[in-house]
Amino acid sequence: MAKTRVIYWFRTDLRLHDSPALKAALDLNPAAFWPIFTWDPHYVYRARGGLNRWQFLLDCQNDLSKSMSKLNPKLKLFVLREAPQSLFPKLFKAWEVTHLVFEKDTDSYGRERDQVVMEAAKKAGVVVIVKSGRTLWDSDEVVKKNGGEPTMSMAALRAAGGKVGKIPRLIPSPQRLPDPGEMPVDFEQDQPDPAPDLNASRRTEKDTGYKSIAGPSGDFAIETMEELGFPSATTPHRGGESIALERLDKIIQDTKYTATFEKPNTSPAQFDPPATSFLSPFLHFGALSVREFYWRVQDVVDAYGxxxxxxxTSLTGQLLFRDMYFAAQAARGAVFHQTANNPSCRFIPWHLPSKTDPSTGIVTGEYHVDSDTAEAWFQRWKHGVTGFPWIDALMRQLKQDGWIHHLGRHSVACFLTRGGCYVDWERGAEVFEEWLLDHEPACNAGNWQWLSCTAFFAQFFRCYSPVAFGRKWDKEGALIRKYVPELKDLDAKYIYEPWKAPLPDLKKAGVRIKGDGLSDKEDRTYPKPMFDFNERRQICLDAMKKAYDVGLHGADKQVLDGSWKELFPDSDTSEVRGEHDTDDEDGGKKRGRESHAGEKRAKPKNTIAAAFKKQKK
DNA sequence: GTATTTGTTGCTAGT
DNA sequence: CACTAGCAACAAATA
Structure with missing residues (x-):
């Protein structure tokens, strides 16, 4: 029998423990074994990612690399800087590869990319082995058992999951890793097109990541923030499998915490340490196996009685929700991340709706500014200067640290959409996509749909107050004092509503309530609240009720051809815009989602189609 | 089929 | 501090 020469392709499974795919690779008993990571231009240029997440990714890669070197000093994580689609055909030949092994990807880009690579492997006579390991159950199997429909409830997910089978138990960790073979890269490197670079605004230096396939020293080194032209990250949170396993160990040792955990009883105001496990970023990068997490918790729960x-509400429940969103995404594909063409997403005539590419039906990454007021509200929300300290503290924590508690996410998401600004949930999802360390596309889109009451959840009359909700958890306002230092010396009585504080109190605290926080920001000032919350809450409630009565969904004809507008006769005056909003300069023309009459056709920016000029089916 | 209950986590004003 | 009723009222699951 010919000797097996195996590439193990790490992607979003940056771990050695409990990896079904890695086990499959090692079971081949390779004569040559290359653990590689492809530095993919799609992520480098076409995916939004804040500095904190880049840093976290590098942490995970470095930790994994070190762990492999410990098992075999000849090994490390070999990073090859080229698009996998063009790289693999050359690699198969140059390294005389017999097998390619990787963990199944679940996102739309990942699936398209893997299809291309698998075709190339077939052509080259390379055997491809793919194993599911990113979710508790294989999402495609869950969808099948759910009648081909997206799992839109916990009940549906659990029923379908049960039919798929038992969640796999822990796989023994590898005790040794085989030697790599020779690694010639004396072939031409396909240079990526860096435009458009969605990360350009974050670079302070030129990106030099693609100078050569094997990196600046030709040793397949892991890329660095400096090489990518990025300044330092601001988050205190660090990534890597070692940290994840330590953290999990600590949680499991606390049997009471593990067995009695109830998400709604954990505080969104607690930050040091967080009230929850803080393992989601590690799950995102695959530095922790979700199945290992599940079973180690479940064993504690079973023993606890x-x-x-x-x-x-329990810890395992959180993981089930994750699987629910993954399976819903698997059923819907790319439109899971948008309203347009998404049959399970309710249509609400939000402000700042996305532009859609008529040829693909996919959002372009640009949006209509139908209201300058809403745009201003959105910018103030994003940058944590709404004038509501609870909201601002959370948004600044998100930007600075890359993580906020789940209930904090509820609070700010409700505020931006159905409970305040009436801005499209897709705008908020984009900000989370950029700033969250644990940004998981399926969970992010699903949770934004949940909170905006467009899918999964519908009780829009349950509305989070930017004052009462925070105060319930944190009377003294510790979170605000940490992340909104302008207010750190203000009496607790007014910390959630500084605009109500008497002048002497403000003076004592050394702060003035002034301006909008964006323009001409003066020292020792904090903005006035950008609207009367109770007034906005009522306007939004009425508008939601109206939209529910109309009952349109994202794939309905009226939504796609723009005729939905006839069903919302007052949509650009009273109930949607509110009394502050009198601008009507575009007469609502720009609000049609598909009928771009008179508009230049927007170029797709953030789509696979744009990146690789491939036709969507 | 209809009626009732349930659903990860609202707010206020009470006991 | 834990719990409840009333607020107005959605959709899916269950009886």
Missing amino acids: KGASSPP
Whole structure:
């Protein structure tokens, strides 16, 4: 039998423990074994990612690399800087590869990319082995068992998951890793097109990541922030499998915490340490196996007996929600991330709706500014200067640290959409996509749909108050004092509503309530609240009720051809815009989602189609 | 089929 | 501090 020469392709599974795919690779008993990572231009240029997440990715790569070197000093994580689509055909030949092994990807770009690579492997006579390991159950199997439909409820997910089978148990960790073979790269490097570079605004230096396939020293080194032209990250949170396993160990040792965990009883105001596990960023990069997390918790719960919490509020319940969103995304594909053409997403005539590419039906990454007021509100929300300290603290924590508690996400998401600004959930999802360390496309889109009451959840009359909700958890305003230092000396009585504080109190605290926080920001000032919340809450409630009565969904004809507008006769005056908003300069023309009459056709910016000029089916 | 209950986590004003 | 009713009222699951 010919000797097996195996490439193990790490992607979003940056770990050695409990990896079904890695086990499959090692079971081949390779004569040559290359653990590689492809530095993919799609992520480098076409995916939004804040500095904190880039840093976290590098942390995970470096930790994994070190762990492999410990098992075999001849090994490390070999990074090759080229698009996998063009790289692999050359690699198969140059390295005389017999097998390619990787963990199944679940996102739309990942699936398209893997299809291309698998075709190339077939052509080259390379055997491809793919194993599911990113979710508790293979999402495609869950969808099949759910009648081909997206899993839109916990009940549906659990029923379908049960039919797929038992969640796989822990796989023994590798004790040794085989030697790599020779690694010639004496072939031409396909240079990526750096435009458009969605990360350009973050670079302070030129990106030099693609100078050569094997990196600046020709040793397949992991890229660095400097090479990518990025300044330092601001987050205190660090990535890597070692940290993830330590953290998990610590949680599991606390049997009471693990067995009785109930998400709604954990505080969104607690930050040091967070009230929840803080393992989601590690799950995102695959530095922790979700199945290992599940079973180690479940074993504690089973042993604990009476008094243990149960899904959906328990720790394992959180993981089930993750699988629910993954399976819903698997069923819907790319439109899961948008309203247009998404049959399970309710249509609400939000402000700042996305532009859609008529040829693909996919959003372009640009949006209509139908209201200057809404745009100003959105910018103030994004940058944490709404004048509501609870909201601002959370948004600044998100930007600075890359993580906020789940209930904090609820609070700011409700505020931006159905409970305040009436701005499209897709705008908020984009900001989270950029700033969250644990940004998981399926969970992000799903949770934004949930909070905006466009799918998964519908009780829009349950509205988070930017004052009361925070105060319930944090009377003294510790979170605000940390992330909104302008207010750190203000009396607790006014910390959630500084505009109500008497002048002497403000003076004592050394702060003035002034301006909008964006323009001409003066020292020792904090902005006035950008609207009367109770007034906005009522306007939004009425508008939501109206939209629910109309009952349109994202794939309905009226939504796609723009005729939905006839069903919302007052949509650009009273109930949607509110009394502050009198601008009507475009007469609502720009608000049609598909009928771009008189408009230049927007170029797709953030789509696979644009990146690789491939036709979507 | 209809009616009732349930659903990860609202707010206020009460006991 | 834990719990409840009332607020107005959605959609899916269950009886």
